[in-house]
Amino acid sequence: MKSIFPKILKSNQIITKNIEKYNVDWMNKFHGKAQTILLPSNTTDVSNILKTCNSNKIPIHIQGGNTGLVGGAVASNAEVLISMERLNKIKNFCDKRGVIHCQSGCILQTLDEHVNEKGWLMPLDLGAKGSCQIGGNIATNAGGIRFYKYGSLHQNVLGMKVVLPNGDIYNDTQGFYKNNTGYHIKNLMIGAEGTLGVVTECQLKLQKSKPSIKGMLFSLNNLEQLSKLIELSTNTLQDFISAFELMDKKSLILHQKHFSNLPISIGNFNVLIETQFTDDDYHQSVLDKFFENCMENELIEDGTVTNNETQLNQLWSIREGITENLSKEPKSLYKFDISIKLNDIHTLQQKLKDYDTYFFGHVLDENIHLNILNDGSNDQIENIVYNLVNELNGSISAEHGIGIMKKKYLHQYDTKNQIQLLKDIKKTFDPNNILNPGLITN
C-alpha cells in the first residue's frame, strides 16, 4: 500500500511518523488506526488519491479540523487518512457580492478574519472556530450560534467542488444564490459526514457585519418565563437577535466556582441575548424598552444590558466557558446535542434528576447541549438519554452528526426502510465502501 501513494503525491505529502495527533480526537475519546497520513493540496491530489484507493479497494478516512464530537474525524476503520490541512487557500473573495470561494481545509476563523476587513462576516460561528475547517463544517452541517439569524449551511453554501469516491470531480461552483439545474448534490453532501464524497472547495454567502452589537444577560425562574421571553424577543427583537443562548443554574454555578462572580443573580434558567443593528442609538433605545418590558411583565428575575464590547465579550466568555469548566471536573463528561421542544426540557430534567446534568445551548433553535458528569465510564448514560430523547420525539443529533458514536441509536428511531435508503445512497456513490467507512450507517 505504501508503494502506491508516492506515484501520485510528493514525498512531503505522505507521512508515516509522528502521526499520533491524527489518531485521536480532541476529547481523547475516539482513537484511529491510521498508519499513513496523506496531505493533498488541491482537488487533483484528492481525485488521484480516491481513484487509486477505489481501484485498489483501500478504505480511506477524511479529517478536517478534528474538532468533532461523535468520532467522525478519526480513522477507526482505515489505515489511510487524508488530512485536509493543506487545502487552505482562499481562491476568491468577491467583496461586492459577499461571496467567498475557498478550499475546504480553510479554518473557519481565518475565513472570518479575511472577510471582516471588508465589512463582511461568515454566516457560521461556533466555539471551535479557531481550529475547525469549513469542509468539516459542511460535512457535519454545523449550526452554531448564528443559526437563528443567518440560517443553515443548506442556505449559505452556494457552491462546491466534490471528489466522488471513484475520483470523479463533481463541479458545482457557479456560486449563484439560485440554481435549479438537476438534483441538489450540494445539499446532499451537506451533513453526509464525508461518506459520499470529499468536498475540496466551497463558496459561501457572507453576511454584512453590523456597526452596533450588544448583549443582555437575564436570569429566569422557570420555563414559563423562558417561553414568554422567547415570545417577546421574537416579536419585538426579530430583526436584531444574532444569538440567544440558554444556560441552566448549574452551568453558571460552575462558572462562579472557576471564575469571578456574575453580573446577575443566577436563576434556574439564564439567557444571553446578543443583538446587532446598523444604527447604535436606535438599537440602544429598542433594548432599553425591551428590558423595561421584561421587568414590567415579570419575565425575568434579574438582568443586565452591556454598554460596550468588553462587557459583551465577558458575557460570551460565560457561555463559551461552560465546556471548559465541565472538563475541569474530575468526573467523566458525556456530551449530548439534541433538538427538543421547549416544553419538553422540564420533562427531560425531571427524568434525569438523578444525574449531574447541565443544560445549555441554542434554545431559540430548540437545540440543547446537554452535558452530564458521571463517575467512571458508564455507557448506559447514552442509552438512557437517547431513549428519553426518542420518547420525547426529539432529535438525537441537532448539529454534531452521527459519526461512529450514535449509529446504534440512529437505528433505534429511524424506521427500517429509512436506514435502507441511506445505505442505498451510500452504495450508489461509493460501491466499494472506501470512503469514511464505519460512519453513519456503515
Added chain:
Amino acid sequence: MKSIFPKILKSNQIITKNIEKYNVDWMNKFHGKAQTILLPSNTTDVSNILKTCNSNKIPIHIQGGNTGLVGGAVASNAEVLISMERLNKIKNFCDKRGVIHCQSGCILQTLDEHVNEKGWLMPLDLGAKGSCQIGGNIATNAGGIRFYKYGSLHQNVLGMKVVLPNGDIYNDTQGFYKNNTGYHIKNLMIGAEGTLGVVTECQLKLQKSKPSIKGMLFSLNNLEQLSKLIELSTNTLQDFISAFELMDKKSLILHQKHFSNLPISIGNFNVLIETQFTDDDYHQSVLDKFFENCMENELIEDGTVTNNETQLNQLWSIREGITENLSKEPKSLYKFDISIKLNDIHTLQQKLKDYDTYFFGHVLDENIHLNILNDGSNDQIENIVYNLVNELNGSISAEHGIGIMKKKYLHQYDTKNQIQLLKDIKKTFDPNNILNPGLITN
C-alpha cells in the same frame, strides 16, 4: 390498467372523463397524454398507487398546481397522472413555534392566509401563489420575491413525508430547525421535480409578519447606478428589504400601454424595493434618509416612496403585471429564468439587441426573468439564449427547474459525469423509472 386502481382507491378518486385541464399547462405550451387521473387524499393512497405502479411498471406523473413553466407538471410520458389537489389539509399550525404542517397539495396562498391571522407569513411568495401548491414549490425549489429576506426552501422546509417510487414511506416529520441524523433526504427531494419521490406532507418554518410595510420605486439610467443602488441598499437597508425587483424600460413602457401612467419617469432600469419593519416611525425615517442619499449621490433619476398600502399594491401591480402584459402581445412569448452576474446583464442585452427582450426579476438574487417576444415559432431563440447564458457562466434555471424543456441544455453545460451521477441517483430511488418519466435527465 384501468382495473388496477379501483382496488386501491374509491371510485370518485379515479377520473377518466373531462380530463383536458390536466393535460395542458397554463401557458398552453406543453401537452400531456394522461388518460387516467388519480386523486389520492392522503399518504397511504399515494403509497398504494406507487406500490401498484411499481409492481406493474406503470409510468406515473405527479401534478401539483400546474403552474410550472418548463413542462414538468403535465404527463408527456405517462398515461396515468396523480393530481395532488385533494391532499389539501392543514394538519397542524403551531402558532407558538411558527411552524405549519400540511399536506403538500395545499395552495400557497391558502396557507399564507391561514397563518396570517396569527401574525405569521409563509416564507415563500410568488406570482402563482393563488394556484400553485406547496408540494410543487418544494419539487421545483421555488424562490420567489421573498428569497432575499427569508431564504430558500432548503432553509425553510423543516420536515416532510415522502412516498418513494416503490411505495415505501419516508417519514421525516419531527420538524426541528436542526436535525443531523443521516443524509438529508429532505434536501435532495427539494428541487428534484418529483422524480425521486412524492412529497405528501411538509412542515415549514414561518416568518413573523411586520406591522410596517413600505415600497419605493426608482428609475435609473445604467448598470453602474444599479450596482451602486444595490450596494447602498444592502448596506443601509439590510434589515428592512423584503423584495428588490428590477424592471427594464420596455417592461414599463408595456405597462403604460396597457394601463395608466407611472408615478415616476421610466428609466433604462427601474427598481421596486419593498421594506418591512416592526416600528413604523423609525422605518419611515430610514427610508426618507435612504431616498435623500440616493438623490444626493445621483444613484437614481427619479423615485417615489409609498405612503400607504394602496400605493404599495399599485407598485406591485406594475411588477406583477409584466407577464400578463406580455401575454397580451400578438407575438409568441419565450420565458427564460436565469441566474446571471449583475455586470453580465449589459452583455446579454447587447448580444440580444436584435430581439424584442424584456429583463425583469429578482435582481438582488441575480435572478432575471428574461422574456422575449418573437414572430411565429422559433425554437432557435432558446438555443441562442441558453448558449449565451452558458458562455457568461450563468445558470439556465434559477428557480423554474429543468422539466422537459431544458433537458438538452442541461447536457450542454454540465459535464458528462455530473449527468451520470444524476442518473445514478434516479436509478437508486426509481429503478423501474415509473415516477415522472421524462423529466430532468430521463
